[in-house]
Amino acid sequence: MLALDMKKIDVRSDTFTLPTDEMIQSIVEAHKNNRFGDDVAGEDEVVNELQDKAAILLGKEKALLVTSGTQGNLISFFAQTRRGDEVVVENHSHAYVYEGGAMASMGGLYPKPVEGVRGYITPETLREAVSPDNPHYAKTSLVVIENTHSFSGGAIVTLEQTRKLSETARELELRIHVDGARLFNSAVAQNITVEKLVKDVDSVQICLSKGLSAPVGSIIAGTEEFIHEAHRIRKKMGGGMRQAGIIAAPGIIALEKMVDRLQEDHQNATLLYERLLQISQLSVVKPDTNIVFVFPENLGISANEFSVLLKDRGVLVYGAYGTKTRLVLNRMVSRDDTLYVADAIEEIVKNVTS
Ligand SMILES: Cc1ncc(COP(=O)(O)O)c(C=O)c1O
Known part of the structure; x- marks a missing residue:
């Protein structure tokens, strides 16, 4: 189980970026x-x-x-x-x-x-x-x-x-x-x-x-x-x-x-995708830019249920985007945060499929 005093990682949208x-x-x-x-x-x-x-x-x-x-x-x-x-x-x-x-x-x-x-x-x-x-x-x-x-x-x-x-x-x-x-x-x-x-x-x-x-x-x-x-x-x-x-x-x-640094968001999106790709039960879409889609339905849970499990681990996503969950990488989410999100998803998948 991930620590409960975890930080809040907001991947709902890049609209949540704060001014520098x-x-x-x-x-x-x-x-x-x-x-x-x-x-x-x-x-x-x-x-x-x-x-x-x-x-x-x-x-x-x-x-x-x-x-x-x-x-x-x-x-x-x-x-x-x-x-x-x-x-x-x-x-x-x-x-x-x-x-x-x-x-x-x-x-x-x-x-x-x-x-x-x-x-x-x-x-x-x-x-x-x-x-x-x-x-x-x-x-x-x-x-x-x-x-x-x-x-x-x-x-x-x-x-x-x-x-x-x-x-x-x-x-x-x-x-x-x-x-x-x-x-x-x-x-x-x-x-x-x-x-x-x-x-x-x-x-x-x-x-x-x-x-x-x-x-x-x-x-x-x-x-x-x-x-x-x-x-x-x-x-x-x-x-x-x-x-x-x-x-x-x-x-x-x-x-x-702020334009050139968008590359970092894209790199984090790719990093998240590559980590999630290793979870065999999970369906994930290869990102072109800063947005990663996963399909929690394959795990037997809805995107809404998935979002609640993520929130329990300090990761904020919007409930459901159609049948999928959208994770938007942005300036407020570091490489370490991205790895944390991947860990949280890995743990959720383990729990719901065991
Ligand atoms: C593709 C696209 N177009 C337009 C908008 C509208 O922007 P705003 O929220 O500033 O009205 C958004 C917002 O998320 C968007 O994603």
Whole structure:
């Protein structure tokens, strides 16, 4: 039995990462240098710096700070479609499943869910999904790529896949949005720049507050015209923020200092996978990035029961992700913590199968 005075290891999500000391210090420094202003009036220097930096990094004309990934996705959809349009989304994507149906309720958009291959909508699937240009049907106008794809275990969408889907989308006269909540994880895993990964798409959303550890915020980027429209929609959605430099300052640190270290999370995910692979009774999915999936059902227990057994050992996971348990490696979880999680799972398997 593992010691009961164990530490708490939180692998529920990389959203639980706390801001670094340097991020907090960056807020103080910006305050000392009198750089905050009213961002609704465009007068917060720190926000402007973050947006300029993000636009360059993503290779787009302009970028905009938004409150969250969900807000960034929705603004991007609304800025590029008309009410009543159809949006092709992957069956298990965040935009379809986890955004409260807001695409439909707030934007009057009609989501068309399709099955992906590890989250990737193939060009053939997209072709089949697009409705005929006929008054009986909604007009298909946008397709969403989620990179990495969370429900498929942080699966990467490759450069080639993005290029191919974009080509098809262009041919079909659709706009293409990338939900890149974890785009940097994808880029780091492929050893390429995020700029390359989104070169062929119209709009992109990246989260500053997941693996990159900033406390709040996402960025959307695209053409100047897109951002002009996005700005209006952000205000309508209550996303106009005043001295938003307070969240932009950590965001700058996130982009400058926190990207390369995502590799550590990926290495820990691989380490955990390799340890769990040795447990013959357990089914585990090889991670592309920082998310490891295990299927406790093979042990004769549900993912919810498994999560309780993990919690008893100080390891926090969300109850169930479909039928699986999701373990998200992040900056708050060290290599030693990762080994502890592997030990805890090994012990649980021993107990439930003996
Ligand atoms: C793939 C994906 N997209 C979008 C979001 C939404 O981000 P937020 O929680 O900041 O709204 C998440 C959040 O977990 C996500 O995993």
